[in-house]
Ligand code: HEM
């Protein structure tokens with residue numbers, strides 16, 4: 475039998491050879507220009523790779539699966555930086571990445587060379603729930619989202635303390651006060667933040683703290699839909715083999731639920747416009763509602779819906795996780811609680827004003843310290859959209875620049891960076907709010923709980939007000955917080971990192 479290619483017309487063979495020639499020529503030229511580019515920037519190769527198998531990184535997988543099962547992904551990553559330095563490469567299945575905990579590299583990715591990186595890989599798993607908005611798009615779409623949302627966060631005081639107090643009262647009414655009963659604050663914090671986020675975004679709280687567990691329709695659907703995002707992210711292209719009906723259902727429940735508020739906001743804005751001319755300018759200004767502010771700027775209902783979903787996702791679990799992690803640590807450190815009590819004592823039991831809350835130094839030290847030791851977004855990544863360079867990680871000493879080819883993922887690990895002893899000192903692994911006290915600790919890009927650069931968290935001030943408020947009110951109401959969990963803090967994986975065992979405490983009233 476003749477080999478099949480001898481049957482082909484000579485022109486076909488000629489064309490195929492030319493095509494092959496072009497491909498080979500291009501790839502040689504690309505690797506040549508890349509080498510020139512890398513040389514021109516003084517790049518040196520990254521000395522260490524985590525994976526011994528350079529193709530699929532299969533040698534790492536068993537350890538990864540074990541670490542996931544044992545909730546030790548973050549703890550395990552600390553080991554890697556100890557053995558491989560601050561910047562190394564890694565390969566796991568289809569992903570090839572550079573991992574770094576150098577503040578200068580992270581600053582370059584997020585700020586100096588912002589245009590060289592994207593989050594396009596995020597959209598695919600988030601879009602079914604979020605649509606396209608500020609949190610999951612790049613480029614012009616993202617810039618338009620940011621411009622749309624920005625004004626609502628730009629004022630001095632974003633969070634309204636009166637609504638926070640009313641939600642705090644719902645929260646407070648569910649706390650046991652006998653000093654004996656054990657309560658896990660985690661579940662209550664997650665309800666507190668969804669109640670306050672929906673109040674802020676839609677002008678109307680979903681009121682989960684007022685309901686029994688059984689009636690949490692929207693909140694439950696949202697919870698499941700978020701877990702599904704993580705699953706889709708892990709499965710990657712395999713997603714098609716594991717369709718998740720429940721996730722599709724939950725996405726619909728969430729989007730339909732929020733759609734009502736979009737309709738309501740667009741109607742309200744239209745009515746207000748129609749009545750605008752005859753409105754009395756001296757009448758009191760209505761409460762600010764995020765969805766109405768969006769509707770005042772665009773009548774595109776899908777856009778409003780998508781942005782609301784994006785901000786809800788970005789803002790809810792993050793703050794609840796901060797509170798859970800922080801209360802876990804506070805319960806283990808009675809001396810810190812006592813010191814907080816001394817800080818709020820001047821209020822003599824009345825509610826703090828916004829300025830007073832902002833000025834409570836030690837409250838802010840505690841929040842920073844929690845975000846340092848247990849950053850709720852502990853790892854993050856960006857993908858290079860063109861060939862580019864990072865300043866550190868090359869050569870044996872890791873002090874030369876490194877070349878980052880287009881398509882490479884750059885992973886940065888805040889959990890490990892926040893524990894660098896050369897930045898935070900020998901007690902970097904300890905929870906010690908005092909390290910922030912004298913204002914001398916200024917890690918800048920070495921402390922990044924809210925990210926940095928053009929995509930810095932837009933809700934930072936809102937989050938710190940929301941979390942600080944609960945902390946101050948709890949400190950006012952309770953003489954002490956007793957830990958009912960003998961274990962150390964342990965991570966749990968979600969989109970954010972929360973104490974695996976929640977925050978089990980009992981409370982002794984003041
Ligand atoms: C302790 C609480 C919070 C933490 C630790 C936190 C952290 C972060 C981080 C790390 C990012 C960057 C994500 C990335 O680009 O990869 C981010 C973005 C964002 N956050 Fe927060 N966040 C918190 C609370 C909030 C709240 C309460 C809101 C809104 C009410 C909010 C709204 C956003 C939005 C809209 C973005 C996307 C910004 C953009 O891409 O332009 N966050 N946040």
Ligand SMILES: *[C@@H]1O[C@H](CO)[C@@H](O)[C@H](O)[C@H]1NC(C)=O
Pocket residue numbers: 835838839842910911913917918921
């Ligand atoms: C907490 O960290 C932020 C960001 O680095 C800093 O600006 C702020 O001053 C810190 N707060 C305290 C009380 O040290």
